Amino acid sequence: MKRNKYVIANWKMNITKSPHKVIDGVSKHLLKTKKNSCRVVLCPPFTHLATLSTKYKNLDFGGQDCHQHNEGAFTGSVSAYMLKSIGCNYVIIGHSERRNYQKESNHELRMKLIVAEENKLKIVFCIGEKLNQLKIRDKILKKQLSALPSSFNTKNLIIAYEPVWAIGSGKTPSVDEIDRAHIKIRNILNQKYKRKSTNISILYGGSVNSKNSSNILGIKNVDGALVGGASLDKKEFCKIIDSSSR
Ligand code: 13P
Numbered sequence: 001m002k003r004n005k006y007v008i009a010n011w012k013m014n015i016t017k018s019p020h021k022v023i024d025g026v027s028k029h030l031l032k033t034k035k036n037s038c039r040v041v042l043c044p045p046f047t048h049l050a051t052l053s054t055k056y057k058n059l060d061f062g063g064q065d066c067h068q069h070n071e072g073a074f075t076g077s078v079s080a081y082m083l084k085s086i087g088c089n090y091v092i093i094g095h096s097e098r099r100n101y102q103k104e105s106n107h108e109l110r111m112k113l114i115v116a117e118e119n120k121l122k123i124v125f126c127i128g129e130k131l132n133q134l135k136i137r138d139k140i141l142k143k144q145l146s147a148l149p150s151s152f153n154t155k156n157l158i159i160a161y162e163p164v165w166a167i168g169s170g171k172t173p174s175v176d177e178i179d180r181a182h183i184k185i186r187n188i189l190n191q192k193y194k195r196k197s198t199n200i201s202i203l204y205g206g207s208v209n210s211k212n213s214s215n216i217l218g219i220k221n222v223d224g225a226l227v228g229g230a231s232l233d234k235k236e237f238c239k240i241i242d243s244s245s246r
Pocket residue numbers: 010095162166167168169170205206207208226227228229230
C-alpha cells in the first residue's frame with residue numbers, strides 16, 4: 001500500500017520577520033515543481049494562521065495545538081473547531097515541548113485527539129523518547145501511543161516520531177535507529193488498528209535539515225518529516241521538500 005508522504009513545517013513560537021515571504025516562496029516553489037509527490041503542510045503560530053490560510057489556498061495549514069474542548073471559558077486556548085473554521089486541515093497534538101512545558105498528560109492528549117477527529121482535522125500525533133529513556137524507548141513509544149483511542153478514524157492520523165534529544169540539538173539517530181523505531185511504531189499500530197493501520201503515515205522529526213533530509217526521507221519506513229528550525233528558512237525548507245521526491 002502506498003502511503004501519503006508529508007513534509008510539515010512546525011514554526012513553533014519563533015518570530016519570523018516576514019512570514020508571508022517564506023510562505024510565498026514555498027507556494028511559488030510548489031507551483032513550479034509540480035513533480036512533488038509529498039504533501040506540504042505549514043504550521044505557523046496561531047497569530048498568522050487565519051491570514052495565511054485565507055491568502056494561500058494552494059497550501060495546507062495546521063495548528064500547533066488545540067484545546068480538548070470546542071469552546072468555553074479557557075483563556076488563551078484555541079479549539080479544533082476554530083482551526084477548522086479558518087480553513088486549517090491539520091493539527092499537531094502531543095508535541096514534546098507541550099508534554100514537557102504544559103505537562104500534557106496521556107488523558108488530556110486523548111481528549112484532544114478525539115475532539116480534533118470530530119472536527120475532521122488531520123492529526124499529527126507526536127511521540128518520542130527523552131535521552132535518559134533511550135534504553136526503554138519501545139516501552140515509552142507504546143505508552144505514548146496508548147493515548148490513541150482504539151476506535152479512531154485512522155485516515156486522519158499521522159504519527160511523528162521525534163526523539164526529544166534530537167529536537168533542536170543538531171543530533172539525529174542513525175538511519176538504522178530511525179528505521180527500527182518506525183518499525184516498532186508500525187507494529188504497535190498494526191496491533192491496535194489491524195488492517196486500518198496501513199494508511200497511517202509515520203514521519204520523523206528532530207534536527208532535519210537540507211543536508212540530512214535525503215538520507216532520512218530515503219528510509220523505507222519513513223513517510224516524511226516534521227521540520228522545526230529548518231522550516232523557517234524558505235530555501236532550506238524547499239530543499240527538504242525536493243529531497244522527499246527523489
Ligand atoms: P527541529 O527540526 O528544530 O529539531 O525541531 C523538530 C520539531 O520539534 C518539529 O516538531
